[in-house]
Amino acid sequence: MNLSELEIGEKGIISKIELEGMMKRRILDLGFIKGTKVECVLKSPLKDLKAYLIRGSVFALRKEEAEKIEIRVNHYA
Amino acid sequence: MHKYKIALAGNPNVGKSTVFNALTGLHQHTGNWPGKTVENAVGSFFYHDNEYTIYDLPGTYSLLSHSEEEEIARNFLCFEKPELVIVVCDATSLERNLSFVLQVKEIHSNVLVCVNLLDEAKKKKIEINLSKLSELLNTPVVGISARKKEGFDELLNTIESLCLTPNEEYFELSYGxxxxxxxxxxxxxxxxxxxxxxxxxxxxxxxxxxxxxxxxxxxxxxxxxxxxxxxxxxxxxxxxxxxxxxxxxxxxxxxxxxxxxxxxxxKKGNIFEKEKKLDQILTSKKYGFPIMILLLILIFWITIEFANIPSNLLFSFFQILGEYLSKSLSFLPRWLHELLFSGIYKTLTWVVSVMLPPMAIFFPLFTLLEDFGYLPRIAFNLDYYFQKCKACGKQALTMCMGFGCNAVGVTGARIIDSKRERLMAIITNVFVPCNGRFPTIVALITMFFVGFSNDFFSSIYSTFLLCIVILLGVFLTFFISFILSKTVLKGIPSSFTLELPHYRSPQYKKVLIRSILDRTLFVLGRAVVVAIPAGLIIWLFANFKIGNNSLLIHVSNFIDPFGKLIGLDGIILLSFLLGFPANEIVFPIMIMAYMQTGSIAEFSDLSMLKELLIKNGWTSITAVCTILFCLVHFPCSTTLLTIKKETGSFKWTMLSFLIPTLCGVLLCFITSSFLRLFS
The missing domain is CATH 1.10.287 (Helix Hairpins)
Structure with missing residues (x-):
């Protein structure tokens, strides 16, 4: 499952980042690294953009990028 | 006396500018969204006889990536050898800020961590153990609430002691x-x-x-x-x-x-939950757009409803003052007296009475929204459209800056990483009417389409019309961005990340006082610098005769046919040309020019102004076209210079001039031809 599939209120743990180059660096810098808890908190009124709560901050990512971040969903958490 | 060099670093939107201002006494504009410090400021202050110079580095999330801003910050830290680095952190999202602190601490040993926004953290029920933090980071930590000016004594003392006896210990990370x-x-x-x-x-x-x-x-x-x-x-x-x-x-x-x-x-009941709910409403499918438009309408309505009163007061005040001054200076030669009063004084007071009140109302209101943190939510809501135009969602933020001043909007485009998308934001920024054009549009709408009765419905109606004008500007932004992405700026939209910062309670008093004072002084300053020479030129134009007619008539007659073709006239076009240094003076120049050629000499309010315009052949078609041309024409000289500086290219500066000008001419031509069919 990837990050873009999370709906508002759903949580997951990042398992793999398949982005490349500069975008990967930027995403890592913001704290999106393996093992991090993320929660989808917002969905744009139009398509394609969702915002995620990660390490106490909220960042919006377009679908294209979020699709390249693999997550695990822990149903017990 | 010793001199010390201090670097001020931190993530975007952590209150770096506020700390900088508080320490140096300079007034940078601060707001609640990432990437606000676009020009790198330098300022200094004295403390116990030593001089401290502070370099405000660009706000960045990291020192590892490749963006231009990060390079500036990193190179400064590595090679400029500041004695001390102050890293400002946001207490409400400390974890993210800490990784930046660690990166700095890896480069520089003498680091002072300044945890800002402690008051907001307290409200959000977040507790931070500062002494533990200092121990773990191996570096002094000071907690402050910059906006309330709390904690600055300790900050100053720590700055002093770290400059006198620097900390030599780095934070060593182990990479395996x-x-x-x-x-x-x-x-x-x-x-x-x-x-x-x-x-x-x-x-x-x-x-x-x-x-x-x-x-x-x-x-x-x-x-x-x-x-x-x-x-x-x-x-x-x-x-x-x-x-x-x-x-x-x-x-x-x-x-x-x-x-x-x-x-x-x-702690229990922290405010993040409430914030989440508010955000979910502000960006929801059902309410996201309606709330955005309602807020826009509300701000415009307040501006229109309340600008008239001070405007009329200023008119009367300047008239009385003018009569008094004119009498007491009556000993001057007639031509000089004329030049001073009909030329300079009138233009100057026009700028102040017509332009100042809407600015002084609109700007603080908008700043409050910005302070609260709403603007990034606008970018979030609108991103899809920008993506469709192959542009960056952050362009919405630069557009918002454009409402204040297009030159600021152009510089602000630095928050967009991709060069292609940044150019799109720069070229289209002028489609957002800046503070200098906004009052002209409001005045024309009031005069020609709503009337002067001060009832509730007429102000609602003006607001409605104004919104249409603004939305037209927004539409043009999308349209031209789209065209650019298909022609000279081809490419795929780059990836982007947008931070939605935590909301902060706006500082009503400070915003009101600062933005009114700053704006007032700014407009007055510009009026003095630009309106005086413009008034002078107009007066000379009007009084320098060639044959039977003044030079003004000759020039305006010369361009009159073209002006008429696009629904304007020679004087209007001439005013836009002469108003190139600053948009505030376009309308006053127009009035001045008409007064020189025409009949009415004195005004006390807008209704007499309308009379003057009508006597000079204005119809509602002229008004529509003037509004359109005011919205869509070449950027002012300041903005163009900024574009040249930011793009470093003559070609893009020329395009930024030509595209809106052509759009404006076409738009006015089509609109006037179309409207003439029906009248």
């Missing part, structure tokens, strides 16, 4: 056996040429990591075989199947996570 071995391969080469400089380990790590810093390092520390050593180190890690770039970036995050766990306590 393999990476350290790889770094040592490079370090061996380094040590043959340079003394074991205490930061050589860091520089070698940067060479391995391939950051932009490597070019500067190669330049400043030339070593013949260093690139070979770097290749060897990389090869070693490659064989071991180690993704060193990911590991290096992760180390900072992991360490800050560990530290955060020990120092941050989220």
């Amino acid at each position: 056996k393999e990476i350290e071995y790889a770094v040592s391969i490079i370090e061996n080469e380094w040590n043959q040429y340079y003394d074991k400089y205490k930061r050589s380990h860091y520089f070698c790590l940067q060479l391995l990591d391939d950051t932009e810093l490597k070019h500067t390092i190669y330049e400043k520390y030339p070593i013949p075989n260093i690139e070979k050593a770097v290749q060897k180190a990389k090869g070693y890690l490659f064989l071991k199947k180690i993704d060193w770039k990911e590991i290096i970036a992760e180390q900072f995050i992991k360490n800050s996570e560990m530290i955060s766990k020990e120092v941050i306590t989220y």
Whole structure:
């Protein structure tokens, strides 16, 4: 499952980042690294953009990028 | 007396500018969204006889990536050798900020961590153990609430003591056996040429990591075989199947996570839940857009409803003052007297009475929204449209800045990483009416389409019309961005990340006082600098006769046919041309010019102004076209200079001039031809 599939209120743990180059660096810098808890908190009124709560901050990512971040969903958490 | 050099660093939107202002007494504009400090400010202050110069570095999330802003910050820290680095952190998202602190602490030992927004954190029920933080980071930590000016005594004392006796300890991160071995391969080469400089380990790590810093390092520390050593180190890690770039970036995050766990306590009922709910309403499918438009309408309505009263008061005041001054200066020669009063005084007071009140109302209101943190939500809502135009969602933020001043909007486009998308934002910024054009549009709408009765419905009606004008500007922004992306700025939309910062309670009093004062002074200053010479030129134009007619008539007659063709007239066009230095003066120049040629000499309010315009052949079609041309024409000289500076290219500056001008001419031509069919 990837990050873009999370709906508002759903949580997951990042398992793999398949982005490349500069975008990967930027995403890592913001704290999106393996093992991090993320929660989808917002969905744009139009398509394609969702915002995620990660390490106490909220960042919006377009679908294209979020699709390249693999997550695990822990149903017990 | 000693002089100390201090760097002020931090993530975007953590209140760096507020700290900078509080320390140096300068007034940078601050707001609640990432990337606000666009020009790097420098300021200094004295404390106990020593002079401290503060360099405000661009706000960045990291020192590892490749953006221009990060390079500026990193190069400053590495090579300018500041005595002290103050890293400002946001207490409400401390964990993210800490990884930046660790990156700085790896470069520079003498770091002062300044945890800002403690008041907001307290409201959000977040507790931070500052002494524990200081212990774990191996560096002094001071907690402040910059906006309330709390904690500055301690901050100043700590700055002083760290400058006098610097902290020599770095924060050493461990990247693991393999990476350290790889770094040592490079370090061996380094040590043959340079003394074991205490930061050589860091520089070698940067060479391995391939950051932009490597070019500067190669330049400043030339070593013949260093690139070979770097290749060897990389090869070693490659064989071991180690993704060193990911590991290096992760180390900072992991360490800050560990530290955060020990120092941050989220108490029960923290406000994040409430914030989430508010955000979900503000960006929901059902309410997101309606709320955005309602807020826009509300701000415009307040501006229109309340601008008339001070405007009329100012008119009467200046009239009385003018009569008094004119009498007491009646000993002057007639031509000089005329020039001073009909020329300069009138233009100047016009700018102030018509332009100032709407600015003084609109600007603070907009700043409150900005302070609260609403603007990034607008960018979030609108991103889809920008994406469809192959542009960046952050362009919405630069458009918002454009409402204040297009030159600021152009500089603000630096928050957009991709060059292609940044150019789109720069070229289209002028479609947002700035503070200098906004009052002209409001005045014309009031005069020609709503009337002067001060009832509730007429102000609602004006607001409605104004919104249509603004939305037209927004539509043009999308349209031209789209056209650009299909022609000269082809490309795919780059990836982007947008932070939605935590809401902050706006500082009503400060925003009101500052933006009214700053705006008032700014407009008055510009009026003096630009309106006086413009008034002078107009007066000379009007009084310098060639044959039977004045030069003004000659020039305006010459361009009149073209003006008429697009629904304007010669004087209007001439005013836009003469108003090139500043949009505030376009309308006053127009009035001045009409007065020189026409009949009415004195005004006390807008209704008499309308009479003057009508006597000079204005119809509602002229008004519509003037409004349109005011919205869509070439940027003012300041904005163009800024565009030249930002793009460094004559071509893009020319395009930024030509595109809106052509759009405006076409738009006015089509509209006037169409409207004439029906009248």
